[in-house]
Amino acid sequence: MQLESTLTCPKCGFQATEQMPVDACQFFYVCRGCGEKLKPKPGDCCVFCSYGSVPCPPVQEDGGHKCCS
Template sequence: MNNAPTLESVLTCPQCAGQSTQVMPTDRCQFFFECPHCHALLRPRAGDCCVFCSYGSVPCPPVQLARAVGEYRPSAAADRARGVMHDLLNRHI
């Protein structure tokens, strides 16, 4: 079984509904994204760790990996995402 995270996500702007395919960073959460269509500055919704978890077709790699190993809890996602990603990447290197 392949537990590699999906790295592309389609962000949908809540202001104009414009869509943009983006490659997600694997070493950090992306807190801001400027919509290329209307130039709105997107920020994560409360409880989400990044714009991909809030507006993407696929959640960020740390959340994907946490779900894959059964460690995902929505209330703790933002706090744990970076640590889970770091731990899992170090196990697979």
């Protein structure tokens, strides 16, 4: 299981590598480049699944099929 993911801001392209929580989803993230408040895309459970290089741990555990609850 990978616990780090690189988030890419869709507004400015800034990238930041962040630690992901293992037992919860992160619904919001404020870009350190432009200050944009990122929210998950429709159908995604968290910002890591929408904008990260690696999906969140709950999705990794279930082979990409399970959303956080």
